[in-house]
Amino acid sequence: xxxxxxxxxxxxxxxxxxxxxxxxxxxxxxxxxxxxxxxxxxxxxxxxxxxxxxxxxxxxxxxxxxxxxxxxxxxxxxxxxxxxxxxxxxxxxxxxxxxxxxxxxxxxxxxxxxxxxxxxxxxxxxxxxxxxxxxxxxxxxxxxxxxxxxxxxxxxxxxxxxxxxxxxxxxxxxxxxxxxxxxxxxxxxxxxxxxxxxxxxxxxxxxxxxxxxxxxxxxxxxxxxxxxxxxxxxxxxxxxxxxxxxxxxxxxxxxxxxxxxxxxxxxxxxxxxxxxxxxxxxxxxxxxxxxxxxxxxxxxxxxxxxxxxxxxxxxxxxxxxxxxxxxxxxxxxxxxxxxxxxxxxxxxxxxxxxxxxxxxxxxxxxxxxxxxxxxxxxxxxxxxxxxxxxxxxxxxxxxxxxxxxxxxxxxxxxxxxxxxxxxxxxxxxxxxxxxxxxxxxxxxxxxxxxxxxxxxxxxxxxxxxxxxxxxxxxxxxxxxxxxxxxxxxxxxxxxxxxxxx
Amino acid sequence: xxxxxxxxxxxxxxxxxxxxxxxxxxxxxxxxxxxxxxxxxxxxxxxxxxxxxxxxxxxxxxxxxxxxxxxxxxxxxxxxxxxxxxxxxxxxxxxxxxxxxxxxxxxxxxxxxxxxxxxxxxxxxxxxxxxxxxxxxxxxxxxxxxxxxxxx
Ligand SMILES: Cc1cc2nc3c(=O)[nH]c(=O)nc-3n(C[C@H](O)[C@H](O)[C@H](O)COP(=O)(O)O)c2cc1C
Ligand code: FES
Numbered sequence: 001x002x003x004x005x006x007x008x009x010x011x012x013x014x015x016x017x018x019x020x021x022x023x024x025x026x027x028x029x030x031x032x033x034x035x036x037x038x039x040x041x042x043x044x045x046x047x048x049x050x051x052x053x054x055x056x057x058x059x060x061x062x063x064x065x066x067x068x069x070x071x072x073x074x075x076x077x078x079x080x081x082x083x084x085x086x087x088x089x090x091x092x093x094x095x096x097x098x099x100x101x102x103x104x105x106x107x108x109x110x111x112x113x114x115x116x117x118x119x120x121x122x123x124x125x126x127x128x129x130x131x132x133x134x135x136x137x138x139x140x141x142x143x144x145x146x147x148x149x150x151x152x153x154x155x156x157x158x159x160x161x162x163x164x165x166x167x168x169x170x171x172x173x174x175x176x177x178x179x180x181x182x183x184x185x186x187x188x189x190x191x192x193x194x195x196x197x198x199x200x201x202x203x204x205x206x207x208x209x210x211x212x213x214x215x216x217x218x219x220x221x222x223x224x225x226x227x228x229x230x231x232x233x234x235x236x237x238x239x240x241x242x243x244x245x246x247x248x249x250x251x252x253x254x255x256x257x258x259x260x261x262x263x264x265x266x267x268x269x270x271x272x273x274x275x276x277x278x279x280x281x282x283x284x285x286x287x288x289x290x291x292x293x294x295x296x297x298x299x300x301x302x303x304x305x306x307x308x309x310x311x312x313x314x315x316x317x318x319x320x321x322x323x324x325x326x327x328x329x330x331x332x333x334x335x336x337x338x339x340x341x342x343x344x345x346x347x348x349x350x351x352x353x354x355x356x357x358x359x360x361x362x363x364x365x366x367x368x369x370x371x372x373x374x375x376x377x378x379x380x381x382x383x384x385x386x387x388x389x390x391x392x393x394x395x396x397x398x399x400x401x402x403x404x405x406x407x408x409x410x411x412x413x414x415x416x417x418x419x420x421x422x423x424x425x426x427x428x429x430x431x432x433x434x435x436x437x438x439x440x441x442x443x444x445x446x447x448x449x450x451x452x453x454x455x456x457x458x459x460x461x462x463x464x465x466x467x468x469x470x471x472x473x474x475x476x477x478x479x480x481x482x483x484x485x486x487x488x489x490x491x492x493x494x495x496x497x498x499x500x501x
Numbered sequence: 502x503x504x505x506x507x508x509x510x511x512x513x514x515x516x517x518x519x520x521x522x523x524x525x526x527x528x529x530x531x532x533x534x535x536x537x538x539x540x541x542x543x544x545x546x547x548x549x550x551x552x553x554x555x556x557x558x559x560x561x562x563x564x565x566x567x568x569x570x571x572x573x574x575x576x577x578x579x580x581x582x583x584x585x586x587x588x589x590x591x592x593x594x595x596x597x598x599x600x601x602x603x604x605x606x607x608x609x610x611x612x613x614x615x616x617x618x619x620x621x622x623x624x625x626x627x628x629x630x631x632x633x634x635x636x637x638x639x640x641x642x643x644x645x646x647x648x649x650x651x652x653x
Contacts, residue, residue, distance in 0.1 A: 013626050013641035045628035180584035183625035218531075218568055219624050221637060247522075250531055252566035255622060269526030269552075271565040287523060329628065331589040336628025359590070368585055372622075402627070406589040415585070422584075422622065428565075 001027070001034045002054040003073070006105070008041035008190050009222045010183075014064065016049040022070045030074055040191015042105035043338030044092050052087055053077060061087040092335065095354070097316060099308075099324050100301045101184075101340045104191035110229055112237055115194045121239075123306030127202045132162050135206035139302060141310035143322025147184075148174055148258075148295030149370070149399045149473070151388045154302075157292060160282040161207040164290035169209035171200050172267065172286055172293045175216040175223070176251055176258035179371025181330040181402030185296035187338055189216070189223040192300070193230035197239065197246070199299035202306060203292055204244040212246035213286070214296075215263050218253055255372075255426040259472045260293040262428055273428040274472045295400070297326060318344035321387035329355045331368075331404035348382030351405055362407040366489065368415075370399025372422050373477035375484035376412065395484065397477070412489035417445040419481040423474060434475025437466040441482065451495045459486065505543055511536060512544050516551045526552060526562055530569055539570045575610040575617035577651035580634040581643075584623040587630035590642075595631050596620075598645040616651050 005011070005020050020036055027034040042050060050063035053073060060077060061084035062069065072080045087093060098104075107114035115121070127135050140155025161169060173196065177185040189196060200212045216224055227248045234240045249267055251257050257266045261275035264286050285291020301323065305313045313323045321343035327350060329336050334356035351357070351367055358364055366376040375396035377384065384394050391398045406415070420441030427434045441462055447455040463479035470476040486493055515532045519525040526548070533544050540563060549556045563569045581596050603611055603618060610617040626632035629641035635650055 009624070009639055010626055010629055010641060013624075013632065013639035014629060048629070177625065178623060180623045181586045181627045182623075183627060186625040219621060219634075222639075249528065251568075252527055252531070253568035253621075254566050266527065268524040269562065270524075271562055273565075331586040331627065331630070333628065372585060402586075404586045404589060404627070410589060415588075418585070418588070426622075 001032060002037065003034055004037050004039045004052040004054075004059065006041045006049065007038035007109070007222065007226070008048075008187060009220070010041055010045050011049045012222065014048045015066070018067060019049055019051065019065055019070065022067050023073070026070050026074065032074060037108050039107065040104040040109055041187055041338075042087060042093065043101070043187065044090070044335070045337040046335050047084070050084075050087075058086045058088060060085065061090065092337075092339065092354075096340050097324050097342055098340050099304045099313065099316075100195075100297060101188065101192070101326055101338065102304065103195065104187055107192065109191050109193055109226055110233060112194065112233060112239075115192075119307055120194055120303070121198060123303035124198050124201055126306050127205050132206055132208060135202065135306070136162055138310045139206070139305060142305045142313040143310075143317070143320070144298065144301055144305060144313065145321070145388065146295055147297035147301070147325070147400060149373075149397070151398075154294060154298050157282055157294070158203065158206050160280070161209070161290045161292045164283055166290045168211070168287075168289050169207055170286045170289060170291040171203045171207065171209045171212040171246075171299075172264070172291055173200055173212065173214040173296055173299055174258060174260060174263060174293055175214050175220075175296045176263060177217060177220075177296070177400070178255040178258045179373075179400050179402050181368070181404040182328050182371060182400045183330075184326040184328055184338055184401070186220050186223050188296055188300050189220075190226050193227050194234065194239075195300045195303055196227075196296055197230060197234050199302040200246060201239070201244050202302050203294070203299060207290070207292055209290075209292065210242070210244050212244065213267060214246065214248045215251060215257070215267055216248055217251040224248065224250055254428075255422075256428045256472075256474055259474065262472070263293065264291065271428075273430045274474075276471065297400075316342035317387075318342070318385060319387050319389055321389070325386065325398075325401050327354075327386070328400075328402040329405070330402060332358045332360055332407045333405040334359050343387045344385050346382060347377060347384045347386065348379070350386065350403065351382065355403075355405060358405060358407040360407045360409075362409065364405060365408040365410050366406050366412065366485075368404040368406070368481060369402070370397045370480075371402050372419060373397070373473055373480055374399045375480040376406075376415065376488060377484070378488040380488075395487075396480065412485040412492040413445065413449060413495075416482045416485040416493075417442060417449070419478055419485075420445060423478040427474060431469070431471040431475060433466045433469035434471070434478075437462055437470075437475060438478060441466075441478070445482075448493050449495060453494060456486070456493065508537070508541055508543055509547065512547050516548065526554075526559070527566075530563065534569060539573045542571070575614050576653075577615060577636050578617045578619060579647060579651065580619045580621040580624075582622070582624050582626070582630065582632040583620045584627070586623075586627035587632055590630040592631035595644055599648055602645055602648045615653060616648075
């Protein structure tokens, strides 16, 4: 009997490790031989822990599995109360276009044989036969844009580093993933670590870099363990070596260290303060050398682009948002998780059709797209198609493609206050609009909460100052959640003095 | 608890093990904290000397990051996610009940040294919030019953 039980953080947080122990004990008791494989997650969080039993017809899913459901796995599988049928046939799986996440949840994350059997290293092998300029051109032609938030074309960044003079260049993977509602980087690293390693190795070839770093946040213990194991295995197999090697570096709980220049300072062992640009990290990055800084998903999308060709990737999407995007649907949602599809679904389709509305069953009030620096969207904007320009056109951003769904019990003034509070806690302190503005922002919103509506123009003004005067997008974009809350939900800010007391 | 010369020796070993890394300070601080549960005062001059930094520079780095602590935590550490997705699932109310049950606020330790309560901003469990980490163990859809898990 061959059984898959995810090692993904979500599955573990919902009891997967205890299931493994129970399954082994039950198998022992019955004298049945079972092989348990710890896979990544399929991304259907409401079904986790999702256990899969291999059958002649394919992989049969059971979930969300509890300890009481374990003995049933040794009986009539069709009659099991948690039986879901073939996992591949579930609507959530069938609706997706899994390019970057094709292997996540499917393979044993630490098996190089599994990785190769599912198309792994085809892209790297192809890249090895190409010139630096050809690899850069392929990535540029794919239309891939940075998935870390800013949406900068990946190929153009690589071209700058590739053509920069320097005896030592670096590929730095930004795995700081600090935004609420995002977990695509985590799932990829836990479920298909070799894919990220392959993407970084291709970036190394394209740019003439022989050393890579993954800056991985400390809040992700499972991802840290899997990535370290994967690097060791890849090194033993000669995939990594003197030609290109890499290290996993662990962050220390600072949100701002996801900002690329702050990240580089942190990687150098300094305080994670933001650097003024220019110089661009592409020219003077880690240790002052030319450096690519890319998000996990940007880098992990490169192998499939090299494997299937730029045109294949570019065929998906809309407008200037090409390819696929792993949506992370979170918060108060019925069907939460990771859903990879071409750009272009409307926000309403994502929230209501894929996400199934709220978990509480109450009406959706607002959706924050793009993490703590992203705008809150009301249902009246649910026709906005998911794309970089489309969201910018509605005074929002897609960021790292995380969506927090909130029901009608949510107080938008409280959410706006939180945005300012978060900025104040996480500001690196280098620029005044962010460091001081965020503190003033909390105070101003507290005045509103006390029914002092004369504070509204002050808040608007403050947001403008932060937007225009901050050194990086922490202070610069905190106005997005604040102003969108104020604009779309004015009632939550118009508290009568009596009600506020 | 190690005496201070044993501490110094162990820190020296950690420093040696990180020789050759580019930008070794964060890995060193993590390793020392993993060893002692916090960053003992004696470590700062030792690190500074090994990396040719000033003590103030080392201290400046330590104080910048939320993860590093200069005093020991309680015997158990509960980290509760305060970020947006978890808030939409009632994280604030859960945090309030946990604080009341323990009688402490964020960043505080119970007087008996049993539990420290820390906020965390996202554990990547945003579709099964409220999320928590109890002594390094991840918990999804948590509530105040977490407190029972750290009773002694
Ligand atoms: C406050 C702040 C936090 C950020 N956090 C992240 C992060 O966690 N992960 C990430 O990839 N990019 C983050 N970014 C964006 C990076 O600065 C940078 O644009 C990105 O790493 C570039 O990679 P990409 O082009 O592949 O997206 C953040 C930016 C800011 C201003
Ligand atoms: S928002 Fe709480 S785990 Fe992400």
